[in-house]
Amino acid sequence: ETGVTQTPRHLVMGMTNKKSLKCEQHLGHNAMYWYKQSAKKPLELMFVYNFKEQTENNSVPSRFSPECPNSSHLFLHLHTLQPEDSALYLCASSEAVLAGEQYFGPGTRLTVT
Amino acid sequence: GDSVTQMEGPVTLSEEAFLTINCTYTATGYPSLFWYVQYPGEGLQLLLKATKADDKGSNKGFEATYRKETTSFHLEKGSVQVSDSAVYFCALPPRATQGGSEKLVFGKGTKLTVNP
Numbered sequence: 031e032t033g034v035t036q037t038p039r040h041l042v043m044g045m046t047n048k049k050s051l052k053c054e055q056h057l058g059h060n061a062m063y064w065y066k067q068s069a070k071k072p073l074e075l076m077f078v079y080n081f082k083e084q085t086e087n088n089s090v091p092s093r094f095s096p097e098c099p100n101s102s103h104l105f106l107h108l109h110t111l112q113p114e115d116s117a118l119y120l121c122a123s124s125e126a127v128l129a130g131e132q133y134f135g136p137g138t139r140l141t142v143t
Numbered sequence: 144g145d146s147v148t149q150m151e152g153p154v155t156l157s158e159e160a161f162l163t164i165n166c167t168y169t170a171t172g173y174p175s176l177f178w179y180v181q182y183p184g185e186g187l188q189l190l191l192k193a194t195k196a197d198d199k200g201s202n203k204g205f206e207a208t209y210r211k212e213t214t215s216f217h218l219e220k221g222s223v224q225v226s227d228s229a230v231y232f233c234a235l236p237p238r239a240t241q242g243g244s245e246k247l248v249f250g251k252g253t254k255l256t257v258n259p
Contacts, residue, residue: 072250073232120187127237129236130174130177130192130235130236132189133188134186134188
């Protein structure tokens with residue numbers, strides 16, 4: 031595998047379910063990110079991790095819980111989501127947290143029913 | 144506030160037409176500038192970049208010139224193809240904006256559709 035991979039690619043979950051999104055980067059980068067992309071809204075940065083430490087949380091509701099066990103893996107744990115949380119969730123990585131060149135995964139299309 | 148302002152779409156062109164997507168920015172200093180592209184069903188990928196004033200970034204037939212006088216970084220392609228149909232994002236690097244955080248600042252995106 032090369033680049034940034036995300037699983038699953040598609041996820042349908044009920045509002046009471048608990049699920050997790052997984053991201054893995056094979057680029058040797060030190061920074062990883064979660065973004066939310068909704069229709070007709072700008073790309074929203076959710077979380078930033080630098081060397082496994084969370085350095086930014088952009089006022090994301092607690093029903094989204096990130097986890098970064100090492101610099102190559104990033105998870106987004108989901109619980110008691112709302113229908114408005116339906117979106118494309120993109121993971122990205124970069125060499126350093128202030129780098130403008132970020133490498134994105136293909137995203138997980140999440141639908142909350 | 145500090146931001147990236149990008150031409151709103153959607154833009155629809157015929158194959159072989161000339162493309163321009165406008166992008167202007169507000170930032171402190173002279174940051175690097177980026178264009179990202181998102182093809183249908185995929186994540187974003189870096190299309191091109193310019194690191195200093197008057198630099199021209201180019202890739203896949205696309206070009207953009209960093210104009211500090213007009214704080215612009217317009218994307219152009221002389222002859223678009225159906226395969227260029229995608230959403231294009233102009234972006235500033237982290238901390239380039241006054242009081243900015245550790246995040247890329249993206250424009251809202253411009254959807255391009257190229258018809259055969």
